[in-house]
Amino acid sequence: MSGQSLLVPGTVSPRRPVPPSIARPEYVDKPAPAPYQGPEVQDAETIERMRTASRIAARAMEEAAKHIAPGVTTDKLDEVAHDYMVDHGAYPSTLGYRNFPKSLCTSVNEVICHGIPDSTVLRDGDIVNLDVTAFIGGVHGDNNATYLVGDVDEESRLLVERTREALSRAIKAVRPGRQINIIGRVIESYAKRFEYGVVRDFTGHGINTSFHSGLIVPHYDDPRATTVIKPGMTFTIEPMLTLGTYEWEMWDDGWTVVTKDRRRTAQFEHTLVVTETGAEILTLP
Numbered sequence: 001m002s003g004q005s006l007l008v009p010g011t012v013s014p015r016r017p018v019p020p021s022i023a024r025p026e027y028v029d030k031p032a033p034a035p036y037q038g039p040e041v042q043d044a045e046t047i048e049r050m051r052t053a054s055r056i057a058a059r060a061m062e063e064a065a066k067h068i069a070p071g072v073t074t075d076k077l078d079e080v081a082h083d084y085m086v087d088h089g090a091y092p093s094t095l096g097y098r099n100f101p102k103s104l105c106t107s108v109n110e111v112i113c114h115g116i117p118d119s120t121v122l123r124d125g126d127i128v129n130l131d132v133t134a135f136i137g138g139v140h141g142d143n144n145a146t147y148l149v150g151d152v153d154e155e156s157r158l159l160v161e162r163t164r165e166a167l168s169r170a171i172k173a174v175r176p177g178r179q180i181n182i183i184g185r186v187i188e189s190y191a192k193r194f195e196y197g198v199v200r201d202f203t204g205h206g207i208n209t210s211f212h213s214g215l216i217v218p219h220y221d222d223p224r225a226t227t228v229i230k231p232g233m234t235f236t237i238e239p240m241l242t243l244g245t246y247e248w249e250m251w252d253d254g255w256t257v258v259t260k261d262r263r264r265t266a267q268f269e270h271t272l273v274v275t276e277t278g279a280e281i282l283t284l285p
Contacts, residue, residue, distance in 0.1 A: 004125055006262055007108055009251060010118035013075050015101055016082045018091055025135050025211065028096035036210035041232035046139060046208060047273050047282075050234060053090065054141025054271045054282035057134035060084040061143055062285045064104065064132070070124040070150045074106035077130060078117035085134050093133035093140050093211050100255060105131035105144070110262045112240050112248055113202050114255040124150035127160055129267050133211065140211050142236050143283035144269040155243065156264055159196070163241045163266040166190050170219075170237050171272065174229060174279035181225035184218040187239045197246035199265070202257065204236040207271055231274050234282075238269030 018024070027033035042050070064081040082103035085092050092103030100116070107115035107129040108122070115129075122128060131144035146160045166187045173186045183204070191198045198220045206215030218225050219239040244263035250256065259265050272279040 004109060004123060007110060007120065007258070009253065009256070010074075010120040012101055012116060012118045015095070016079065016103060018086055018095065022086065022089060022091050023135075023138070024091050025093060025097070027211070032098060033211065036213040038209060038213070040206050040213060040215050041230050042208050042234050042273070043232070047232070047234065049137035049139045050141055050208065050271070050273070051282050053134050053136045053139050054143070055285065056085060056088050056090045056136060057132045057141040057143050058283045058285040060134060061104075061130050061132040061145065064130055065145070065147055068122065068128060068147050068149055070122055072122050074108065074115070074117040074120045074122065074128070077106055078102045078104055081130070081132050090134040090136040093135045093142070097211065105129070107131070107267070109264050110258045112199055112242070112257040112259060112265045113267060114257055116253060116255055122149045125152055126150075127152060127156050127264060127266060131269065139209050140207050141283055142207055142211075142269065142271050144238060144267055146266040146268060159241060159243055159264060160266045162190070162194060162196070163239060164268045166239045166241060167237060167268040167270065170239065171270065171279050171281065174272065174274060176229055176231050176274060176276065178229050179225065180217055180227045180229055181222050183237055184225065185221040188220045191241050197242035197244060199240035199242065199246045199248070201248065202240060204238050204269070206233070206235045208234050229274055231276050233274045234271065236269055236271050238267055240265055240267040
């Protein structure tokens with residue numbers, strides 16, 4: 001395993017502005033979003049709008065990822081993604097969501113999810129997850145991926161590669177008529193081959209006009225996840241795999257989630273729509 005020192009909080013820069021002409025989600029700067037009351041199955045027009053939002057999110061992540069290198073701050077990655085979304089008429093969904101201060105999440109090494117971009121400088125050998133969500137046309141598109149920073153050790157590289165493969169296998173398992181726990185069953189079964197931990201308390205979710213609709217998509221085989229998959233459902237799959245325990249702790253910022261044993265973790269995510277025969281990935285750049 002990498003001998004990198006553990007992450008510590010950096011300095012968070014002032015909030016980046018969004019032009020008033022860009023529509024905001026209803027939850028911005030409120031304590032919490034309004035509960036979603038709509039259906040999990042979306043109509044064709046909503047799905048088409050989600051294609052647009054998802055494409056912008058994917059391209060914003062792609063643009064930010066071009067800047068990943070030793071010596072670059074996570075705040076710089078936030079700047080790039082923020083500017084891309086705003087330039088394309090989209091609002092960064094995380095900005096002002098339950099008071100989150102930035103336009104994407106940057107989760108480095110032992111950070112499972114929800115890392116806040118700040119003055120932290122990426123180092124040779126780090127891994128970093130970028131989690132980008134865009135809001136446009138009244139809907140959200142959400143994706144994330146883990147990237148290598150410079151020369152990364154083999155154990156970490158394999159973790160990243162296999163987490164990407166876990167997401168791919170889970171997407172292929174989506175079929176109308178199956179229960180949603182097939183997703184976690186496939187991920188956990190694959191992860192066990194390498195003795196990886198599978199994070200349980202942070203999940204995939206329904207997404208549409210709501211950032212998180214209330215539908216939960218576990219990444220382990222949870223017998224309680226009996227929701228039947230139907231054509232037109234839109235949700236994310238975003239497995240988080242760890243080199244050690246799946247147990248976690250949270251920093252004092254109320255957002256940054258780290259592995260309890262401080263071993264490394266990786267994550268990948270796509271927004272999907274269920275078709276008559278499987279799933280279509282909406283978050284392709």
